[in-house]
Amino acid sequence: MPADRVERAMAVQAEAGVAICRGAFDELAMRGDLELGVGAYVAMARAKTAVLLAAACRVGAILGGGDAPTTELLGDFGDHLGICFQIRDDVLPYDPIAARTMGKPSDSDVRNRRPTLPVLIAHRRADPKGRAALRHALLDETEPELALCRIRAVLERTGALDTAHAMADEYARRARALLTRLPATAQVAHVRALALLTRPAH
Numbered sequence: 001m002p003a004d005r006v007e008r009a010m011a012v013q014a015e016a017g018v019a020i021c022r023g024a025f026d027e028l029a030m031r032g033d034l035e036l037g038v039g040a041y042v043a044m045a046r047a048k049t050a051v052l053l054a055a056a057c058r059v060g061a062i063l064g065g066g067d068a069p070t071t072e073l074l075g076d077f078g079d080h081l082g083i084c085f086q087i088r089d090d091v092l093p094y095d096p097i098a099a100r101t102m103g104k105p106s107d108s109d110v111r112n113r114r115p116t117l118p119v120l121i122a123h124r125r126a127d128p129k130g131r132a133a134l135r136h137a138l139l140d141e142t143e144p145e146l147a148l149c150r151i152r153a154v155l156e157r158t159g160a161l162d163t164a165h166a167m168a169d170e171y172a173r174r175a176r177a178l179l180t181r182l183p184a185t186a187q188v189a190h191v192r193a194l195a196l197l198t199r200p201a202h
Contacts, residue, residue, distance in 0.1 A: 001063060009059045016055035023047025032113040032139055034123045034131075041117050042083060050082025073178055080175035081197055087168040088201050090116035094152050094161060107144035110137070110151065117167070119151060122160035130154045165201075172198040 026044045030036055057078035061071040093109055109116050115123075115138070123134050134154050141147035155161050176198040179191050
C-alpha cells in the first residue's frame with residue numbers, strides 16, 4: 001500500500017476519533033433536554049455516529065485508490081447512512097415489534113434520560129398534558145418500564161414514530177441516490193452491497 005494513502009487514511013481516522021468524542025460529549029450535555037430541536041438532534045447524530053461511517057467509507061476509498069470526488073461522495077454516503085442508523089436505533093425501544101428483537105435493553109434510553117428523535121418530535125407535537133407526561137416519564141419516573149409505556153403512548157398519539165421512520169428512510173434514500181453517481185468503473189457487487197445497507201427497516 002502506498003505510504004501517502006496510508007497517511008491520508010490515518011488522518012481521516014484521527015479526525016473522526018476527535019469528532020466522535022465531541023459528539024458523545026454533546027449527547028451527554030443534551031441529557032434530559034426536551035426542548036432540543038430536530039436540527040440539534042441531527043447535528044449530534046452526525047457527530048456521534050455518522051462521522052464514524054463516513055470515515056470508514058472515506059478510508060476505504062482512499063486505500064482503494066479512489067480519486068478525491070469519489071472519496072468525498074462515499075464519505076457523504078456514510079454520513080447519510082450513519083444518521084439513518086442512529087434514528088433507527090433510537091426508534092427501536094419505542095417500536096413494539098422491533099423491541100422484541102433488539103440487541104440492547106429497551107429501557108436504556110429512558111434510564112439515561114436521552115431525548116431521542118421520536119421523543120423530541122412527540123414533545124413538539126403534544127398538547128400540554130402530553131408534554132407533561134413525557135417530561136415526567138423521562139425525568140422523574142423511577143420505574144423505567146412504566147416510563148417506557150407512558151412515552152410509547154404519547155408517541156402513538158402524536159404519530160412521532162411514523163415521522164421518525166420517515167426521516168430515517170429519507171436519509172437512506174439520499175445515501176442510495178449517491179451510489180448512482182459512483183464512477184462506471186466501480187465494482188457492481190460492491191455497489192450492491194452498499195445499497196443493501198440502505199434497505200427500509202420496516
